Amino acid sequence: MTQESKTSNAQPQCRPAGTVVPWPDQRRDLPEMTGNEQLVERNWTEIDAWTYAFLWHCVVSF
Amino acid sequence: MRAEATERLYQERLARYTTALRNGKPDRVPIRPFVAEFTAKYAGMDCQQVTQDYRLAFDAAARCAADFDWDAIVPNMVYLWGTIPQVLGTRYLAVPGVGLPRDTGFQYCEPQEDQAWMKPDEYDALIEDPTGYLLNVWMPRTNRYLVGDGQPNTWRNNVAWLQGGMAVMQYFSAFGGQIERLRRECGTVSAIAGILKSPFDILADKFRGYIGLTMDLFERPEKVLAAAEALMPHMLHIALSTADPNKQVPITIWMHRGCVPFVSPAQFERFFWPTLKPVIEEIWKHGHQTLFYAEGQWHHHWQHFRELPAGSIIYHCDRDDVFAAKRALGDRFAISGGIPNVLLSFGTPQEVRDFCKRVIDEVAVDGGYIMDAGAIMQDDTRIENIRAMTEFTREYGVY
Numbered sequence: 001m002t003q004e005s006k007t008s009n010a011q012p013q014c015r016p017a018g019t020v021v022p023w024p025d026q027r028r029d030l031p032e033m034t035g036n037e038q039l040v041e042r043n044w045t046e047i048d049a050w051t052y053a054f055l056w057h058c059v060v061s062f
Numbered sequence: 063m064r065a066e067a068t069e070r071l072y073q074e075r076l077a078r079y080t081t082a083l084r085n086g087k088p089d090r091v092p093i094r095p096f097v098a099e100f101t102a103k104y105a106g107m108d109c110q111q112v113t114q115d116y117r118l119a120f121d122a123a124a125r126c127a128a129d130f131d132w133d134a135i136v137p138n139m140v141y142l143w144g145t146i147p148q149v150l151g152t153r154y155l156a157v158p159g160v161g162l163p164r165d166t167g168f169q170y171c172e173p174q175e176d177q178a179w180m181k182p183d184e185y186d187a188l189i190e191d192p193t194g195y196l197l198n199v200w201m202p203r204t205n206r207y208l209v210g211d212g213q214p215n216t217w218r219n220n221v222a223w224l225q226g227g228m229a230v231m232q233y234f235s236a237f238g239g240q241i242e243r244l245r246r247e248c249g250t251v252s253a254i255a256g257i258l259k260s261p262f263d264i265l266a267d268k269f270r271g272y273i274g275l276t277m278d279l280f281e282r283p284e285k286v287l288a289a290a291e292a293l294m295p296h297m298l299h300i301a302l303s304t305a306d307p308n309k310q311v312p313i314t315i316w317m318h319r320g321c322v323p324f325v326s327p328a329q330f331e332r333f334f335w336p337t338l339k340p341v342i343e344e345i346w347k348h349g350h351q352t353l354f355y356a357e358g359q360w361h362h363h364w365q366h367f368r369e370l371p372a373g374s375i376i377y378h379c380d381r382d383d384v385f386a387a388k389r390a391l392g393d394r395f396a397i398s399g400g401i402p403n404v405l406l407s408f409g410t411p412q413e414v415r416d417f418c419k420r421v422i423d424e425v426a427v428d429g430g431y432i433m434d435a436g437a438i439m440q441d442d443t444r445i446e447n448i449r450a451m452t453e454f455t456r457e458y459g460v461y
Contacts, residue, residue, distance in 0.1 A: 054231075057300070058150075060259050
């Protein structure tokens with residue numbers, strides 16, 4: 001049985017350009033990292049960049 | 063064999079276009095018209111079709127590129143896919159066929175000053191966390207299906223975020239295929255990649271409104287400057303993340319209301335330029351040029367643009383005097399555009415040819431010029447005038 005972490009609803013304290021939920025904030029929400037953390041981080045960062053692009057393109061492009 | 067010939071044509075055009083962009087002298091003047099709703103008119107469609115269905119917009123652009131044999135075009139200069147504001151319930155956009163007549167181009171609706179999308183007491187929130195402000199305040203306020211932070215959730219909110227993300231991803235992902243199609247079908251170069259706006263224009267266009275922002279320049283100038291500075295890294299990030307990976311075609315900055323007489327020279331120097339110039343310089347450090355799509359007249363600020371590294375921008379003339387622009391900027395930057403839209407809409411083909419001759423003789427004379435209208439061409443542009451501009455430039459604009 002896996003232990004689920006409690007999901008935080010707190011906004012990130014620092015959101016650099018290119019991020020909506022920066023990896024350190026997401027990392028804190030995950031259970032114990034038992035495998036390759038870089039793999040998880042890379043894929044999280046990619047989808048977070050899409051999310052960022054969506055938000056900012058609504059302002060800049062449309 | 064045909065595929066090889068088309069690819070050869072593409073490479074010739076790419077060399078011609080990029081040579082001119084870098085202020086060099088190619089074999090002849092490249093032709094790169096920014097055709098928007100004109101493509102619908104030429105292809106027998108209306109504004110609704112090319113706004114509500116990007117596949118039709120792609121078809122219309124490709125047909126124009128093939129028939130006119132242009133060197134480069136924007137893959138879809140109509141640029142808005144009407145489904146995106148529809149799924150979000152965007153309040154500031156009106157699209158043809160839904161509220162607007164189907165033969166009218168889409169419109170931006172700027173609210174009254176007291177209804178601005180950003181309230182004057184929200185500067186600190188924007189400055190502290192621009193992305194958070196977008197997510198939690200601006201998006202819900204500008205899109206009627208979205209619910210703001212702390213408000214009761216709705217099923218439409220859930221669906222709208224989902225559909226909005228899917229729609230933007232679908233639309234942007236389709237551009238790769240369109241760029242490849244233009245190359246494969248007619249050997250046409252995709253003219254630009256990457257988008258930029260000045261922080262000042264973003265504040266005016268999308269947050270405070272023009273009137274609200276100009277009042278803020280007097281009532282809370284420090285906040286305006288801090289907000290523009292807070293937006294700079296985000297403008298840079300969007301520009302670089304959407305730029306041409308091959309660094310051949312420029313990022314485009316669409317310049318709106320940061321110039322005299324919308325602001326004073328002193329306001330330009332205090333707010334607009336210091337929050338844009340470093341972004342352009344950083345883009346240049348990354349190996350990308352920026353196309354200054356200078357809507358309206360920007361001649362009051364040409365001496366500031368000269369501060370930028372030579373070759374870092376291409377100056378696009380809208381209502382500026384293109385001959386004066388060449389004299390003021392031509393030693394440092396390539397020039398594009400300058401053919402008056404009013405001439406292309408209401409003039410005769412002979413008047414268009416006469417004006418193009420003067421531009422080729424006086425502006426394109428040593429290279430560093432790209433033939434185009436002053437502003438994007440909508441469905442009031444006469445087809446015979448576009449044909450005259452194209453054919454005359456191809457025949458006369460040979461070095």
